[in-house]
Amino acid sequence: MNRRAFLKRAGAFTLALLGLSGGTIYYGREIEPSSLEIRKEAILSNKLPSVFHNKKILQFSDTHLGFNYSVKDLKKLVNLMNSRNPDIIVFTGDLIDNPKYLEDHNHTEIINALQPLEAPLGKYWIYGNHDHGGYGTETLFEIMESSGFKLLQNSHVKISEQNQSLILAGIDDMMLGKPDLQAALHQANPDLFTILLAHEPDFADEAVHYPIDVQLSGHSHGGQVRLPIIGHLYTPLYAEKYVLGKYVINNKLELYVNAGIGTTRLPYRLFCKPEIHEYTLHAKMS
Structure with a gap:
């Protein structure tokens, strides 16, 4: 987003805040950002192998460590996720807010926070736009590895499990990476x-346009600040069409957008609580 567009959006946000009560502003800064929700979704398909029936995938996204979110907060999140007993864990980008955060903080603390996450069928991740950039790209890879x-x-x-399989794919970030779906x-x-x-x-x-059944994404923060009737005030580039929740595209692809x-940019959430997604797979029996 260019400077002019950002200032325009920031101005609209400021005016919106001025129109709200002090209690609402306090809620948006101090209460809602820590009011984590678990959004449960069922994924049904006759392509799913029977052995994956009732398997659970947990998605978390956009922690933005270093901007109003700490390693201590991350540890609490990990404990919550482990309590859900996931089979697969996926992280869909933006672990950090700025690569400079990695220069100023102990990498071991981040590793120690993430390492206890348990998923018998694996833990997987992709880069977000905030994760990329010189020093940060390689360092974050080492941390996640x-x-x-x-x-x-x-x-x-x-x-695979019991000779039955599914595919989990990932692409590089659209903004600062080089995505190649082929x-x-x-x-x-x-x-x-x-x-x-x-x-x-x-x-x-x-x-x-590819043989993909489900896409899991983040990036939008659900708009981060949403107002009644108006909805979200701003979403970043490449999160302007699909902002929050579930979409079905061309009666073919199911897209789930996580609010992060x-x-x-601004330390507020309003009518847009932070969330993790808990997907339960259901194999349709013919």
Whole structure:
């Protein structure tokens, strides 16, 4: 977003805040940002192997460490996620708010916070736009690798159990990376149920042309501040069409947009609580 657009949006946000009561402003800064919700969704498909029936995927996104969100907060999140007993954990980008955060903070603390996450079928992640940038890109890779997460950067894995499988793919960030969906799906069996991790939700308009069943995204923060009737005041580039919740594109691709955990630019959430997604897989029996 250019400076002019940002100032215009910031001005609209400020005017909106001025129109609210002091209690509402306090709530938006101090209460709602820590009021985490668990958004439960059922994913149904006759392509899902029976062995994956009732398997659980947890998605978290956009923690933005360093901007109003601390490692201590991250540890609380990890404890909550482990209490949900997920089979697979996915992180859809923006662990940090600014790569400079990694210069000023102990990497071991971040690793120690993320490492205890448990998922018998694996932990996977993709880059967000805030994660990329010189020093941060490589350092974050080392942190996530040490935390037991596998990076899906224009690549995929076949997750198997009892000789039955599904595909989990991921692309690089649209804004600061080089996304390549063809590379991500190279040699992937198109007949297998396929889930794509893409930080920016608007990538779904590209993904719908490929053998992908579900796309999981973040980036939008759900707008972060939403007002009655008006809805969200602002979303970033590539989160302008798909902002929050579930969408079905061309009666084919299911897109889920996560509102994220942290905040960025402004330390407020209003009518847009932070969330994690808990997906339960359901194999339709013919």
